Amino acid sequence: MPGDVFEAAEYDRRIARTRExxxxxxxxxxxxxxxxxxNYLTGYDGWSFYVHQGVVVTRDHDPVWVGRQMDAIGARATTxxxxxxxxxxxxDHVHSPHDRHPMDVVADVLADLGVDDGRIGLEMDAYYFTAKSYTRLQERLPETEFADATLLVNWVRVKKSEQELEYMRQAARISENxxxxxxDAIEEGVPEYEAVEAIYSALIEGTEDYGGDYPSIVPLLPSGDYTGAPHLTWxxxxxxxxxxxVIELAGCRHRYHSPLARTTFVGDPPDEIAETASVVVDGLEAALDTVKPGVTCETVEEAWREEVAKHGIEKADRIGYSVGLGYPPDWGEHTASLRPGDETxxxxDMTFHTIPALWFDEFGVELSETFRVTATGVETLAEFPRRLFTT
Amino acid sequence: MPGDVFEAAEYDRRIARTRExxxxxxxxxxxxxxxxxxNYLTGYDGWSFYVHQGVVVTRDHDPVWVGRQMDAIGARATTxxxxxxxxxxxxDHVHSPHDRHPMDVVADVLADLGVDDGRIGLEMDAYYFTAKSYTRLQERLPETEFADATLLVNWVRVKKSEQELEYMRQAARISENxxxxxxDAIEEGVPEYEAVEAIYSALIEGTEDYGGDYPSIVPLLPSGDYTGAPHLTWxxxxxxxxxxxVIELAGCRHRYHSPLARTTFVGDPPDEIAETASVVVDGLEAALDTVKPGVTCETVEEAWREEVAKHGIEKADRIGYSVGLGYPPDWGEHTASLRPGDETxxxxDMTFHTIPALWFDEFGVELSETFRVTATGVETLAEFPRRLFTT
Incomplete structure (x- = not known):
């Protein structure tokens, strides 16, 4: 059944770490x-985040799920x-013009749990916690002190368990396919959507042993003049x-992602693109070579930057981020980033998607790997040739 | 190129109505x-809503797009x-632990436009306008008066133009396929993901004449004991x-959706389910029969409710909502709802997705249509038999 994704003990550990x-x-x-x-704290899974919902964790009470009535059945099924x-x-709380808002029920739950006279953390900058949710909670609980706890649970998620890694490896198999x-689908004259159809089909079909879940971001394949615009869709x-x-995609398994990006060229690539791709590969590998416990995130980016600087290219962008569990619109965890200044x-068992790219006005080349930090170095989850492809 | 979706004059009309x-x-x-x-106001399209972005519309200045540097190229391409x-x-404003937030730039733009000493509407309860975005704008613009304008533009979107309807009809063709x-894919022993693969493939493949865009909600197909949990995924x-x-899906064309739901049964349906399906069809058709200009939303719901009450079933839920342009996580417009109390x-040329359902603890039946209000009645966009299917 839907809920059999992790053992109860794993949720217990997650909740204990959240309480710390x-x-x-x-x-x-x-x-x-x-x-x-x-999901991380309770296993709850469903496409219901288009209405207000949430989970309350206190210092001593089990997590409490709050959501829409019709989604309570899903909560019973998956938690x-x-x-x-x-x-x-x-x-009548849903997209309601009336004087009802789901946060009224959340306020009741916080009161029932006896924490409304305390200090409550809110995910102030999370996608689905709207400004209105915040002001409504303030109105309903004027005595409560609210604090910003945006990434509190996200930081608990940074190191992955064996079972989480297993799902990410499964996702990597799907990414390869x-x-x-x-x-294979990209050829001169083929419409972009046909390539996406082939990719989507493989993402959902999964492998011989298991199917794929929906990725948190649709397959992106900026092409031609628009390779420099990485978030255009087909x-x-x-x-x-x-x-x-450029193809950027992620296989997904039980909401765990293993993103992968490669660049292909329709026809014979001009030297400029082939050389750019080779610089990206060298830079990516220089970054991967630095990965091991004890090294900081910014050091990984620095290795990339120094490698591409040998070719006269100056870049100081983020080249990666912590990855794993995710829902639309993002598979990134928003915690550690591989970028200058990040001293994480x-x-x-931390996992990252490193996606260094060189984008110019006329074209771009991206090449990425999802990796795990091992005891002594790095494990890239997908096995896929690191080079510029041609049709 | 990506931006050629509507004529400039259509955007001008939308902006003029927003200004009114x-x-x-x-x-x-x-x-x-x-x-x-x-998108509605500028044509901007891209999977970039996982970072903060927005459009400012003032009483006299053209819309101003604010977003991440790498997405500015997409803004040039699509607007x-x-x-x-x-x-x-x-x-360095993206998911940044530093003291930088994209709303700082939005505050600068509002100041540059000379409206920071005025009264500015914010989409307080929109998915991607976080609590932090709000408090940050307040901090940066302490003199500015902010007001809740959550559905201001959504209400402008309610009536569709000829070109919008054309895209919704194209989306309906995709929904049918x-x-x-x-x-066709659902059969005893077939894993759920294989049916989703077939659906996704058809959604992206589109028709012989055009491809499909990604729908704002993944195909949902709650089955077995979980048909009563409508938002569980496969x-x-x-x-x-x-x-x-239950299969609920939507073809999508240039971000315009035409959702469609049907219910099938693996094997021979017991009388209870066949009868429930027939009640849903009767209720749906009773609702559709009431649709014409001048009728209120709640009257449409009432027709459904009275029809199913003949069978001893009491329900007073929302049975539909205004639909059209959408991005994840929802294709609903959050304005008019077909439910008790909605006197819209x-x-x-208003368009709705009406999805009456009867859900019980053990099973559920859903059947839906996307319709346009015509001068004299109703046009359902998809042509698909209204009945319980069997495998």
Whole structure:
């Protein structure tokens, strides 16, 4: 059944670590609205984040799920929360012009849990925690002290368990299949959507042993003049000879992602692109070579930067980020970044997507790997040739 | 190229209508963060809503796009905004632990536009306008008066133009193909993800004449014991004889959706389910029969409710909502709802997804249509048999 993804003990460990962070931050509770954090703490899974919902974790009470009535059935199916800890609001709270808001029910739950006279952490900068949710909670609980706890649970997620890594490796197998399908589909005259169809099909079909989940970001394949615009989605236009095409995708398994990017070229690549790709590969490998416990995130970026500087290219961008569990619109965890100034120290079983790219006005080349920090170095999750492809 | 979706005059009309609403609401500007509203007013399209971005519309200045530096290229590609009205923030504002937030740049833009001493509408309850975005704007612009303008632009979107309707009809063709593919794929022993693969493939493949865009919600197919949990996504489990399966999907064309739901049954449906399906069809058709300009939204719901009450079923849920342009996580427009208490008067060229359902603890039946209000009645966009299917 849907809920059999992790053992109960794993959720217990996650909740215990969250409570440690509550204590460190001097918080009595955290109200978690990021769907990834809701899933991480309870197993809750469903496409219901288009309405307000969340999970409350206090210092001593089990997590409490709050959501829409029709999604309570999904909460029963995907979590092992007791019935009393599944708190639902009626449908007239949904996109309602009336004087009802789901946060009214959240306020009631916080009061019932006895933390409304305490200090409560809110994910102030999480996608689905709106400004209105915040002002509404303030109105309903004027005595409560609220604090910003945006990444509190995200930081708990940084190091992965064996089971999480297993799902990420499964996702990497799917990524390999989908990348192969995409590269295979791209040809002069083929409309972009046909390549995406091939990729999507492989992402969902998965492998012989298991299917794929939906990725948090759709396959992106900026091409031609638009390879420099990495977040454009596909069109009906055909690929043309002379187009570079970047494919960025992620296999997904039980919401765990293993992103992968490669660049291909329709026809014979001009020297400029082939050389750029070779610089990206060298830079990527220089970055990967630095990865091991004890090294900082900025050191990994520095290795990339120094390598490409040998070719006269100056770049100081973020080249990667912590990755794993995710829901739309993002598979990034928003914690550690591989970029100048990020002094996060790498530890074993952290996982990153490193996606160094060289984008110019006329074209771009991207090449990425998802990796795990091992006891002594690095494990890249996907096995896929690191080079510029051609059609 | 990506930007050729609507004529310039259509954007001009949209902006003019938005300005009328600004004047009515006594606002000097609105800062729009809902990606659908950004697209509606400028044409901007890209999977970039996982970082902060928005569009500012004032009473006299052209819309100004604000977003991440790497997405400015996408803004140039998909909008016809002049370069001066594309305002980008550097990458160190993204998921940054430093003292930088994209709203600092938005505050600068509001000041540059001379509206920081005025009254500015914010989409307080839109998905991507976080609590932090709000408090940050308040900090940066302490003299500015902010007001809730959550659905201001959404209400402008309610009536569709000829070109918008054309895209929704194209999306309906895709929905028909995808529904046929899904129904065809579902069989005893087939894992759920294989049916989703067939659906996704059809959604992206589109028709012979054009491809499909990504829908704002993934195909949902709650089955078996979980048909009552409408937002669960697929698993590796095989369909079993005796399972009802609900398919809810939407073809999408240039971000315009035409959702469609049907229910199928693996094997021979028991009388209870066949009868429930027939009640849903009767209720749906009773609702559709009431649709015409001048009728209120709640009257449409009432027709459904009275029809199912003949069978002793009491339900007073929302059975539909205004639909059209959308980005994840939702294709609903969050304005008019077909539910008790909604006195919105139907006008020609409004479009709704009506999805009445009867959900019980053990099973559920859903059947939906996307419709346009015509001058005299109703046009359903998809042509697909209204009945319970069997495998």
């Amino acid at each position: 962070r509550l204590a460190e931050a001097g918080l009595d509770a955290v109200f978690v609205t990021d769907p990834s954090n809701m 092992s929360l007791p019935e009393a800890d599944i708190r639902a609001y009626s449908d 989908a990348m192969a399908a995409g590269l 069109t009906d236009e055909p690929f043309s000879a002379g187009d570079p095409v 120290v790498l530890e074993e | 609403r600004l004047a009515e609401a006594g606002l000097d500007a609105v800062f729009v963060t809902d990606p659908s509203n950004m 016809s905004l002049p370069e001066a009205d594309i305002r980008a923030y550097s990458d 995808a529904m046929a593919a899904g129904l 698993t590796d489990e095989p369909f079993s004889a005796g399972d009802p399966v 008067v139907l006008e020609e």
